[in-house]
Amino acid sequence: MNKSEIKVISVLERVGGFASAQQLHQLLLRSGESIGLTSVYRALQSLVDDKIVDQLRKEDGEAIYRLCGEAHHHHLVCKSCGSTVEIEGSALEKWAKAMAEEHGYREVGHLAEVFGICPSC
Amino acid sequence: MNKSEIKVISVLERVGGFASAQQLHQLLLRSGESIGLTSVYRALQSLVDDKIVDQLRKEDGEAIYRLCGEAHHHHLVCKSCGSTVEIEGSALEKWAKAMAEEHGYREVGHLAEVFGICPSC
């Protein structure tokens, strides 16, 4: 955990939700921190790898980040405004495991996302 | 509905699931069609506006498209050799629907992929 990562975590805490790398960089500069955009990207990437930060994509393809809530979860994403909700996935885990076992697959992982239009859109 | 849009719809029908603009363009070229990447993007954008095509983003930010309301299946993919098996997904559909309803989401879709190491690898 280096300086950049600490700075990025603290600004993510301050934001309390999703923000893009560019926004986080601007916020850091405005609060007097000295940090390059490159370091923000590198810190975010490392935090995502360590599962400390969640990464998602807006409709326009820009990545947005926030501090992780729980361990393994999935997302319900609004196609219109991009707002997300973490959802419970034990039924999905079981399904993925069952399907993989049925076909003799080992070291099983999965990827899932549910999308739609949220109530406020 | 112009020529490009018709070509894009037909290749999406052939694909039967999600594909990126770049993939669709390659597929069209390989099947002997003459079309520019620009036209593929323009056709997709127009089809998305008309709600004929669904647009999503992969984790890496690339946009993927599929025909709306199309019944689809899922794949079990081998991380090692890339071979795939079609798997049954009714449990997953139910889960996705339940999660979305619980949060008041409409026009629900989902994206899921299971991966692992296949028996022969």
Place this chain on the structure above:
DNA sequence: TTTAATGCAAATACTTTGCAGGAAA
């Protein structure tokens, strides 16, 4: 002729990488 469609090339936006200088151990 008037309008719409097409595609190349350039522009754009976000993100990643190469590399050299600097900090830390």
Place this chain on the structure above:
DNA sequence: TTTCCTGCAAAGTATTTGCATTAAA
């Protein structure tokens, strides 16, 4: 020293736009 950290500048990638050419009506 040796290793890691930084950030500028350059490169990379997906997508969009300007513009001149072509097809269609």
